Amino acid sequence: MDMYLSEPRDLYRGRAAAIIKPANAAEVANVLALCHAQGVAVVPQGGNTGLVGGQTPDESERQIVLSLQMLDRVREVDPDSNAMTLEAGVTLARAQDIAESVDRYFPLSLASEGSCSIGGNLATNAGGVHVLAYGAARDLVLGLEVALADGRLLSTLGKLRKDNTGYNLTQLFVGSEGTLGVITAATLKLFPRPRSRAVAFLGLDDPAQALALLNFVKEHAGPGLQAFEILPRLGLELVLRHIPGARDPLGAIHPWYALVEIAGFSDGEAERVASATLAQALDAGKARDATLAHSLNQAAALWRLRESMSEAQKREGGSIKHDISVPIDRIPEFIDEAGRRLAARFPQARPVPFGHMGDGNLHYNVSQPVGADKTAFLAQWDEMNAIVHGLVAEFDGSISAEHGIGRLKRDLLARVKNPVALDVMRALKQALDPKGVLNPGKLL
Amino acid sequence: MDMYLSEPRDLYRGRAAAIIKPANAAEVANVLALCHAQGVAVVPQGGNTGLVGGQTPDESERQIVLSLQMLDRVREVDPDSNAMTLEAGVTLARAQDIAESVDRYFPLSLASEGSCSIGGNLATNAGGVHVLAYGAARDLVLGLEVALADGRLLSTLGKLRKDNTGYNLTQLFVGSEGTLGVITAATLKLFPRPRSRAVAFLGLDDPAQALALLNFVKEHAGPGLQAFEILPRLGLELVLRHIPGARDPLGAIHPWYALVEIAGFSDGEAERVASATLAQALDAGKARDATLAHSLNQAAALWRLRESMSEAQKREGGSIKHDISVPIDRIPEFIDEAGRRLAARFPQARPVPFGHMGDGNLHYNVSQPVGADKTAFLAQWDEMNAIVHGLVAEFDGSISAEHGIGRLKRDLLARVKNPVALDVMRALKQALDPKGVLNPGKLL
Numbered sequence: 001m002d003m004y005l006s007e008p009r010d011l012y013r014g015r016a017a018a019i020i021k022p023a024n025a026a027e028v029a030n031v032l033a034l035c036h037a038q039g040v041a042v043v044p045q046g047g048n049t050g051l052v053g054g055q056t057p058d059e060s061e062r063q064i065v066l067s068l069q070m071l072d073r074v075r076e077v078d079p080d081s082n083a084m085t086l087e088a089g090v091t092l093a094r095a096q097d098i099a100e101s102v103d104r105y106f107p108l109s110l111a112s113e114g115s116c117s118i119g120g121n122l123a124t125n126a127g128g129v130h131v132l133a134y135g136a137a138r139d140l141v142l143g144l145e146v147a148l149a150d151g152r153l154l155s156t157l158g159k160l161r162k163d164n165t166g167y168n169l170t171q172l173f174v175g176s177e178g179t180l181g182v183i184t185a186a187t188l189k190l191f192p193r194p195r196s197r198a199v200a201f202l203g204l205d206d207p208a209q210a211l212a213l214l215n216f217v218k219e220h221a222g223p224g225l226q227a228f229e230i231l232p233r234l235g236l237e238l239v240l241r242h243i244p245g246a247r248d249p250l251g252a253i254h255p256w257y258a259l260v261e262i263a264g265f266s267d268g269e270a271e272r273v274a275s276a277t278l279a280q281a282l283d284a285g286k287a288r289d290a291t292l293a294h295s296l297n298q299a300a301a302l303w304r305l306r307e308s309m310s311e312a313q314k315r316e317g318g319s320i321k322h323d324i325s326v327p328i329d330r331i332p333e334f335i336d337e338a339g340r341r342l343a344a345r346f347p348q349a350r351p352v353p354f355g356h357m358g359d360g361n362l363h364y365n366v367s368q369p370v371g372a373d374k375t376a377f378l379a380q381w382d383e384m385n386a387i388v389h390g391l392v393a394e395f396d397g398s399i400s401a402e403h404g405i406g407r408l409k410r411d412l413l414a415r416v417k418n419p420v421a422l423d424v425m426r427a428l429k430q431a432l433d434p435k436g437v438l439n440p441g442k443l444l
Numbered sequence: 445m446d447m448y449l450s451e452p453r454d455l456y457r458g459r460a461a462a463i464i465k466p467a468n469a470a471e472v473a474n475v476l477a478l479c480h481a482q483g484v485a486v487v488p489q490g491g492n493t494g495l496v497g498g499q500t501p502d503e504s505e506r507q508i509v510l511s512l513q514m515l516d517r518v519r520e521v522d523p524d525s526n527a528m529t530l531e532a533g534v535t536l537a538r539a540q541d542i543a544e545s546v547d548r549y550f551p552l553s554l555a556s557e558g559s560c561s562i563g564g565n566l567a568t569n570a571g572g573v574h575v576l577a578y579g580a581a582r583d584l585v586l587g588l589e590v591a592l593a594d595g596r597l598l599s600t601l602g603k604l605r606k607d608n609t610g611y612n613l614t615q616l617f618v619g620s621e622g623t624l625g626v627i628t629a630a631t632l633k634l635f636p637r638p639r640s641r642a643v644a645f646l647g648l649d650d651p652a653q654a655l656a657l658l659n660f661v662k663e664h665a666g667p668g669l670q671a672f673e674i675l676p677r678l679g680l681e682l683v684l685r686h687i688p689g690a691r692d693p694l695g696a697i698h699p700w701y702a703l704v705e706i707a708g709f710s711d712g713e714a715e716r717v718a719s720a721t722l723a724q725a726l727d728a729g730k731a732r733d734a735t736l737a738h739s740l741n742q743a744a745a746l747w748r749l750r751e752s753m754s755e756a757q758k759r760e761g762g763s764i765k766h767d768i769s770v771p772i773d774r775i776p777e778f779i780d781e782a783g784r785r786l787a788a789r790f791p792q793a794r795p796v797p798f799g800h801m802g803d804g805n806l807h808y809n810v811s812q813p814v815g816a817d818k819t820a821f822l823a824q825w826d827e828m829n830a831i832v833h834g835l836v837a838e839f840d841g842s843i844s845a846e847h848g849i850g851r852l853k854r855d856l857l858a859r860v861k862n863p864v865a866l867d868v869m870r871a872l873k874q875a876l877d878p879k880g881v882l883n884p885g886k887l888l
Contacts, residue, residue: 080659080773081804103663125608133667136606139583154864159771161803162580163842164569164619165849165857166887167869171615175608192663215524219547219636222709223577223667265666266717273710327603329524359605360525398607405609413609420598424876425611431875432868443610 004065007056008049008112012407014057016043019065024073025087025145025153025184031066032182032437033151041440042066044178046120047091049112052406054124054177054442063440068119071184079104082190083142083159088119088183095188104190107134111307119183125175127402132358133226133263136402138174140189146173146181149433157187172428177404178439180432194263197226198274199299202281203254203289204230207332210258210357213286214328217260220277224270227261228358229306235352238312238367239305246305249291258287258357259306309354313367318374319352320366320381322388325401328360334395338364341387346380348372361401364388389416405443413443448509451500452493452556456851458501460487465511469531469589469597469628475510476626476881477595485884486510488622490564491535493556496850498568498621498886507884512563515628523548526634527586527603532563532627539632548634551578555751563627569619571846576802577670577707580846582618584633590617590625593877601631616872621848622883624876638707641670642718643743646725647698647733648674651776654702654801657730658772661704664721668714671705672802673750679796682756682811683749690749693735702731702801703750753798757811762818763796764810764825766832769845772804778839782808785831790824792816805845808832833860849887857887 005014017040022028035042041063045055057063071087078084079102086095092113099106110116110128120126122144126137134140143156146169156170173181204210210230217225233255239246250257262277264270271292278290293299313319326334335353342351348369355363366384368377389399393416405413414422422444429436429444449458461484466472479486485507489499501507515531522528523546530539536557543550554560554572564570566588570581578584587600590613600614617625648654654674661669677699683690694701706721708714715736722734737743757763770778779797786795792813799807810828812821833843837860849857858866866888873880873888 078771078773080655081771082659082662083771125612127606127608131606138612148864148868152864152867154868155862156865158840159773159804160769160840160842160845161772162571162575162769162800162805162845164571164844164846165842165853165861166865167620167624167872168582168615168618169865169868171612172872174612176611180611192666194666211524218526220710222636222638222707224709263666265668266664266720269717273713276710325604325606327522327525327527328605329522329603356606360603361606396602396604398604398609400608401604401606402608409609417609418599420592420596421600421610421613423596424592424598424613427875428611428616428872431871 004045004048004067005056007053009051012053012056015059015061016057016065017062019067021067021070023070025071025147028066028182028184029147029151029153032147032149035064035437036150036435039435039437040064041437043439044068044123044182046088046117046123047112047115049116050120050124050406051403052408054404054406058441066182068117074098075185077102078159079190081159083187084190085157085185085187086118087185088117090118092116092118092121099190103193105193106188106190108137108140118186122174122183122186123176123178124404129227131356132228133223134191138171141170141174142187142189144170144173144183145185146183148181149435149438154181157185159187177406177443179429179443180438192265194265195267196264196270197299198262198270199293199302200260200274200278201249201291201302202258202260202287203250203252204256204258204287206256207335209286210256211329211332213258213281214358216281216284216286217277220280221262221273224262224264224273226263227259229259229355230357231257231306231309231354232352234350235309235354236305238316238352239308242312242315243308246308249302250289252289254288259302313352313365316367318368318377320378320384322364322385323401323403324364324388324392324397324399325359325361326392326395326397330395331357331360331362334391338388338391341391342366342384345387346384407442410443448489448492448511449500451497453495456497456500459503459505460501460509461506463509463511465514467514469515469591472510472626472628473591473595473597476591476593479508479881480594480879483879483881484508485881487883488512488567488626490532490561490567491556491559493560494564494568494850495847496852498848498850502885510626512561518542519629521546522603523634525603527631528634529601529629529631530562531629532561534562536560536562536565543634547637549637550632550634552581552584562630566618566627566630567620567622568848573671575800576672577667578635582615585614585618586631586633588614588617588627589629590627592625593879593882598625601629603631621850621887623873623887624882636709638709639711640708640714641743642706642714643737643746644704644718644722645693645735645746646702646704646731647694647696648700648702648731650700651779653730654700655773655776657702657725658802660725660728660730661721664724665706665717668706668708668717670707671703673703673799674801675701675750675753675798676796678794679753679798680749682760682796683752686756686759687752690752693746694733696733698732703746757796757809760811762812762821764822764828766808766829767845767847768808768832768836768841768843769803769805770836770839770841774839775801775804775806778835782832782835785835786810786828789831790828851886854887
């Protein structure tokens with residue numbers, strides 16, 4: 001049972017009365033009906049890749065884990081309607097492949113895509129690298145099949161693009177972390193496949209210039225802009241130090257960097273738009289320097305610089321992490337002020353804020369001082385969190401931009417969330433799961 | 445009081461104990477708190493342009509109309525974050541102008557945009573001509589301020605693009621037609637302004653060719669595709685007959701037509717993509733003929749052909765209307781089968797199905813037989829509705845794609861909606877408005 005009771009960060013290790021693996025939605029519904037009648041708590045679990053403990057049972061040995069892994073049928077793929085209906089246990093990577101097999105594109109893309117599953121992606125409203133252009137998991141779903149707490153099966157499945165016949169039940173379940181119902185299948189949107197992609201790496205003065213560049217590129221590349229990521233010089237240095245084969249793509253040293261990806265839908269469009277936009281951006285003083293990848297290998301090498309950030313930070317020693325968002329225009333101010341406040345209390349700690357600038361989402365990770373003791377540094381986790389999350393509140397930001405609440409941030413949420421919003425959430429929970437059998441102890 | 449008690453189609457005429465016009469959100473909340481305490485029913489009303497009677501009180505003279513017109517402040521416009529926060533009574537046309545004043549684009553666009561208001565647009569999840577590219581009102585909102593039934597004020601306002609901290613309360617209120625809360629303000633998304641637009645008019649064999657063309661253009665124009673509308677030859681003939689100045693833009697007669705709009709974000713891009721895509725589409729047999737507008741005047745003339753459809757049908761005599769959607773790939777089959785079934789029962793009636801092919805949304809309107817008596821024809825409304833809506837159910841479609849339910853389709857909804865979905869909707873209504881003071885008799 002162990003693989004169902006532990007989770008990726010080893011923060012939690014649960015015990016369970018049983019691991020139940022239904023083969024289809026009707027069996028899921030039957031399990032819930034029985035658990036509801038008996039008052040047995042159910043912890044739904046997809047690919048078990050969540051980072052906040054939402055999929056792990058508690059230590060009582062009285063909860064059951066309901067694994068959706070066996071629900072892995074492809075119910076329908078319809079390229080003409082640009083929609084596919086998949087069961088919850090289909091992995092994200094397989095969903096991407098299914099789209100590609102009918103010459104379509106499914107844009108959700110995450111580090112764990114080989115093992116995370118569609119049901120979990122939707123239950124947690126997963127994000128990833130293409131939110132800027134296509135939205136999060138929430139924006140990619142047309143309908144759901146959901147087993148309710150009492151064992152009834154609700155379906156909003158279907159390929160309709162427009163349907164104004166009542167409350168949007170689909171969006172209520174997306175992001176509810178298994179506390180309102182168990183997603184058993186979903187109808188997902190498909191998109192045209194881009195014909196070309198251009199990837200650029202730019203040297204910048206500071207986050208304020210990154211903001212100006214972001215809006216410049218949005219205006220000139222329009223909806224072709226696929227990703228806009230930033231990292232500071234220290235981040236690039238850590239990657240160059242720890243990741244074999246990593247090379248600085250720009251000759252000179254710059255305080256900040258941006259990685260920009262642009263897609264095109266007619267031949268050569270991506271390169272044409274990207275090179276014209278970058279040339280104008282340099283002329284207009286929106287960047288210090290820029291390089292455009294001229295091959296798929298070069299593009300992959302640029303992406304690797306960004307994607308190696310977490311690994312490079314890990315090899316550098318301890319790091320204290322925050323998954324936060326603020327309004328995009330306040331990112332520069334946030335980075336300045338967070339740095340100031342941390343420096344006042346932890347003068348030797350090294351902030352390495354990086355990530356999805358285009359979504360206002362930073363991985364505000366702080367590396368330990370050079371030569372410091374890792375354990376002693378990590379012991380400051382809560383205190384550092386309090387400083388960063390306090391600033392997030394002042395900036396009307398979010399303490400969980402993409403990873404969710406689960407067990408890890410449940411108590412924090414109760415302290416920082418608008419009390420009326422919390423009340424309404426509790427009223428909805430009471431309406432849909434009055435006996436509290438669905439994932440108790442998570443989120444609320 | 446009369447202007448608040450009648451509605452555009454003159455289907456309903458209500459009476460009211462009072463018309464209340466609060467000046468701000470706190471006053472709205474106070475009104476609701478009082479009404480909640482006294483058990484007085486409240487009918488929220490925006491620009492009073494809805495087509496299903498959702499904004500009209502009943503005939504009892506015991507309900508009050510709560511007009512949001514005086515809540516018309518612009519709270520914030522932030523082009524850097526691509527967001528604006530407007531109060532509910534701001535008209536849609538003003539919202540578009542506000543966006544333009546900061547060099548941004550707000551894509552929601554409707555016939556009634558001069559008088560309809562943002563609060564009403566969101567309460568009814570309004571659609572319009574750009575849903576294909578930007579989604580409906582639901583997809584354009586980042587957060588809401590809502591007065592709850594008991595007078596508490598809930599805020600999810602804010603400019604965050606990513607926030608995974610609990611249930612999506614915003615989407616629950618969008619499209620709930622004032623039955624779960626009263627929207628007092630909204631944070632809306634802004635978009636880059638397209639630099640160029642290309643509009644084309646194509647002659648087609650049939651709806652099946654329109655479907656093939658739609659997917660061809662999606663693949664070649666990508667997210668630049670802004671609109672894809674269809675109309676049959678009879679529709680164009682009615683426009684040419686009744687609308688002064690209308691001209692057939694193609695030399696020969698074609699059984700069907702498509703209007704396609706493509707936007708570009710770099711100089712000349714729209715024309716380049718449109719002309720290349722159309723040339724390839726003609727080569728590949730996806731259309732019989734095509735013309736591309738070469739001036740803003742020509743583009744406007746092409747759009748006028750499509751936008752005059754309702755007016756032309758009105759001048760031709762009686763027409764029986766349906767606002768339906770089906771999965772996009774089934775549009776051709778639906779048009780065939782609906783035509784067959786109607787012909788069997790009403791051999792002389794003339795279906796003129798037209799509209800938002802790109803969204804799977806048809807205005808399936810049926811014109812009276814040539815020379816028939818209008819009143820006698822319109823007396824068949826319910827019987828014809830039953831045939832068309834019966835087919836919609838067989839096609840897993842929607843009986844209200846964009847106009848909502850209100851009072852007009854409330855009984856119909858109770859018959860055709862999935863019973864579990866109806867139960868869940870009732871549970872949500874009970875949780876948020878247990879005393880039933882918000883817009884009773886509408887939707888549910």
